[in-house]
Amino acid sequence: MLEKRQFYINGQWVAPKHAKDLEVINPSTEQACAVISLGDQADTDAAVAAARAAFPAWRDKTLDERLSYIDALLRIYTERADDMAATISLEMGAPIDLAKMAQSAAGAGHIKTFLRAARGFAFERPLGEHAPTTRIRYEPIGVCGLITPWNWPMNQVTLKVIPALATGCTVVLKPSEIAPLSSMLFAEMIDAAGFPAGVFNLVNGDGPGVGTQLSGHPDVDMISFTGSTRAGIAISKNAADTVKRVSLELGGKGANLIFADADEKAVVRGVRRCFGNSGQSCNAPTRMLVERSIYDQAVATAAQVAQATAVDLAEREGPHIGPVVSAAQFDKIQRLIQTGIDEGARLVAGGPGKPEGRDTGYFVRPTVFADVTNTMTIAREEIFGPVLSLIPFDTEEDAIAIANDSPYGLTHYLQTQDPARVKRVASALRAGMVEVNGKPLGAGAPFGGYKQSGNGREGGVWGLEDFLEVKAVSDWQ
Incomplete structure (x- = not known):
């Protein structure tokens, strides 16, 4: 030691x-x-x-x-x-x-x-x-x-x-x-x-x-x-x-707004970004807001990505996610996953407990909830684990309102092929950063947020x- x-x-x-x-x-x-x-x-x-x-x-x-x-x-x-x-x-x-x-x-x-x-x-x-x-x-x-x-x-x-x-x-x-x-x-x-x-x-x-x-x-x-x-x-x-x-x-509770005209990799990209670093990033897109016409397919895709996400030891090479940092963090994530179930969100992947074969270590099952409302605890609190919440929306105005209905305003994400919509929505989102269509911010861009x-x-x-x-x-x- x-x-x-x-x-x-x-x-x-x-x-x-x-x-x-x-x-x-x-x-x-x-x-x-x-x-x-x-x-x-x-x-x-x-x-x-x-x-x-x-x-x-x-x-x-x-x-x-x-x-x-x-x-x-x-x-x-x-x-x-x-x-x-x-x-x-x-x-x-x-x-x-x-x-x-x-x-x-x-x-x-x-x-x-x-x-x-x-x-x-x-x-x-x-x-x-x-x-x-x-x-x-x-x-x-x-x-x-x-x-x-x-x-x-x-x-x-x-x-x-x-x-x-x-x-x-x-x-x-x-x-x-x-x-x-x-x-x-x-x-x-x-x-x-x-x-x-x-x-x-x-x-x-x-x-x-x-x-x-x-x-x-x-x-x-x-x-x-x-x-x-x-x-x-x-x-x-x-x-x-x-x-x-x-x-x-x-803290943050990033919203990822996925419109029907988003590119075909938008949902996969969003899930992987949420789970990156085992979900332990303040700017993770943990709320996936999806236009209703593509919502069911997005739920299915998100579940598939979660189920395919490997969880393994940090020392091993490969594209898996590792453990969360501590017993306290593990217990907090487990409590919030159970809260999501208790409050009526639909569990479509993962859930409570450790992944199969990972009895030792602070490993969390990659988890996806569907049919989440923005009033649920899992949509309000920063979980800091590999837990994604999907929320449907009907209109652009609806999506903006849901995204902004949060005490946080660090990073929001936007997926659309409409340049005019990019400008409208990015301008309306109350956050210090907006990442569009998977393109990262340039080196030296200011990092920080609004509100809490x-x-x-x-x-x-x-x-x-x-x-x-x-x-x-x-x-x-």
């Missing part, structure tokens, strides 16, 4: 002030694969103090100087990409092929995109021709507490750490205590890249502990958090006393701006 009790503070791996061990569980086996320590207030204070002390010198480096460190980090990350994929697969159960092609690769992709965005960003610019001596400056906000989730570890770590460092901020990272090993590997890469002491710090801990200490800390200027809406609300309340900036990427899906945007220039203050200066000659 891996021994990973140390924290990375002020350029050194240090022992916790008071040991508090926590086992990291391999979700494929339900056995401990590592042990970490959870930090307490003294550890948090030491990391924040290191970041605060390092901030002036890091802020005052030129952009090229800061980016040279990130260039070095990218080289090291690329060299160790397979190590990162194996670590993510071990700690949170992503199948190894997915861990290589998407989980680990997302980190490298974001580093490259932020390097490009930063080099093209005007950190100093004139207000306009009407005011030639008024200057607008974008300056780093300061010390940033970064709290990241377990479901896409490097995707979220790089979406926060890289723009913060590029803009001149210093950081304290608290990764999920459920899947902390990839972030500790990332800290090794930061160390190997030679970043100055205190610029990047890592303290493991849970939400009520280190998470709360960071969000309420008077010397932390900003919190960037990805996780549940419930936790985001708690963080916002705790941060309010110090009036720090809070950027939140929270959070605030702020990650990725590209928007991700840089999240970590910057705006200053206006007059009489700039």
